Amino acid sequence: MNVLEAMKRLDDMPxxxxTMSINEMEERVRAIKERFxxxxxxxxxxxxxxxxxxFADATGDSLQLAxxxxxxxxxxxxxxxxxxxxxxxxxxxxxxYQKVILPDMRAGCSMADMxxxxxxxxxxxxxxxxxAGTILPLTYVNSTAAIKAFVGRHGGATVTSSNAKNMVEWAFKQKERIFFLPDQHLGRNTAYQLGVALDEMAVWDPHTDRLEYKGDIKKVKVILWKGHCSVHENFTVRHIERIRQTKPDMKIIVHPECSWEVVQQADxxxxxxxxxxxxxxxxxxxxxxxxxxxxxxxxxxxxxPDKEIVSLNPYMCPCFTMNRIDLPHLLWALExxxxxxxxNQIAVPPLIEQDASQALARMLALA
Known part of the structure; x- marks a missing residue:
């Protein structure tokens, strides 16, 4: 079975x-929300x-919504x-007693899957x-429950892009080194912000099972998992250079999932x-x-509308997997x-939930 066939099997929506009109779908969703x-x-x-x-009752980032x-x-x-x-x-x-439903099971995350x-x-x-046992694992909340559970079992915690600095500081008080999953860019940017030099960071390649590092590994303080966000990695230094040349008075603001080079040049x-x-x-x-x-x-x-705002990358597309959730799938799930x-009920197995809860709890205790 190829990837396309596998993806189709995950989508059982009639x-x-x-073929339903947008107006009809919207009216049906509103009515169901009112009845529930x-x-x-x-x-x-x-x-x-x-x-x-x-139709969202609340908007926010992933942890905030959970x-x-x-x-x-x-x-x-x-x-x-x-x-x-x-x-x-x-x-x-x-x-x-609460049941969680994902309207389309194909809505994954390329970073988490890495x-x-x-x-x-x-x-x-x-x-x-x-x-020699000097490592504490940390995982970005943009990771699977199984990864969160692994981190929880080994004394580590989850982090968000908002609290990553505080969590990395906490981790260094527990152990000499940290193992940061799955986004190398957030890990690198956060560690660098805290004074860890680039030559004190190594990258673990899960496809070769090898540590990418040149030099004496005793210097390594941070091991970064070789993963990234497919959206944020599409912002480059060339995009920043274009803005600086064409609109020198424009401020550049970026997410820390962008590469270190981009983060260093942003305002x-x-x-x-x-x-x-x-x-x-x-x-x-x-x-x-x-x-x-x-x-x-x-x-x-x-x-x-009172401000001039553009995307740093003029050719940027929306997150492909996030866009799997659309109006037809929302209506199907509700009806x-x-x-x-x-x-598409999401039910994390009890043992994984127990260990993952520890990783989340350690983070929330420091919030």
Whole structure:
């Protein structure tokens, strides 16, 4: 079976949803939301399409939305408009009586998929032998529940793009070295911000099971997993140079999932929340080039007509996997739910949930 055939098998949505008019779908979703009332909660990630985000009961980043779902004790059903790892986190944090549904199971995350648990389990003993038990694992919340569980079992914690600096500082108080999964760019940018030199960072390649490093490995303080965000890696130094040449008075703000080279040349760097709030608080007439996902950038542009805002990469496309969640899939999930059928329920196995909860709890305790 090829990849396309496998993806089709994951999508069981009936054909009639693909031919329904937008107006009819919107009316049906509104009606279902009204009938369910507080029993239904729809979190929508910032990167979602407008056709979906209009029905979100809350918008935010992945962890924020999962926490909102957990705090919403009246909600029996969480229809998470995001990607798979986000729905997993929501299932971990919510009560047993709450059911989490992902409208389209094909909505994954390329970054999260770059760290497979089998690869991590294979890497760990090799790294332990190289560094004699001096490593603490940290994982970005943009990772699978299995990776979070691995980190939890080994005394580590999760991090977000907002608190990565605090969590890396915490980790260095526990151990001499950290093993950062799965986004090498967030790990590198955060460690560098804290004074760790580039020549004190190594990269673990899960495909060759080898440490990429030249020099005395005793100098290594940070081991970075060789993973990245497919969206944010598409912002380059050349894009920054173009803005500097054509619009020298324009400020550049980027997400820390961008490469180290891009982050070093940007004017501002921060999480999705930081980017949104920075633009909101900027004076009218200010000019901005934003290095993050295109659905969000387009929404920011519409919400701030008093400012000149562009994407740092003029050819940037929205996040492909995030865009799997669309209006037809949302309606299908809701109508199925109303018929007593839970399509695409996300249920993390108890043992994985237990260990992953530890990793999340260690982070939340320091929040």
């Amino acid at each position: 054909e009639n949803y693909k 009332g507080k029993r239904l909660f729809i979190p929508g990630h910032h990167y979602q399409k407008d056709e979906v985000i209009q 926490q909102m779902a957990a705090q919403n004790s009246e909600a029996e059903y969480i229809v998470f408009c995001g990607v798979h790892f986000m729905a997993e986190t929501a299932d971990i944090l919510t009560g047993d 760290a497979d648990i089998a690869q991590v389990e294979r890497a760990w003993p090799i790294l332990q032998e190289l560094f 501002y760097v921060g999480s999705t929340k930081y980017i949104i709030e920075t633009i909101q608080n900027a004076p009218a007439g200010s000019k901005w080039a934003i290095g993050t996902e295109m659905n969000l950038v387009s929404r920011i542009i519409r919400e701030h 199925s739910l109303e018929r007593g059928i839970m399509v």
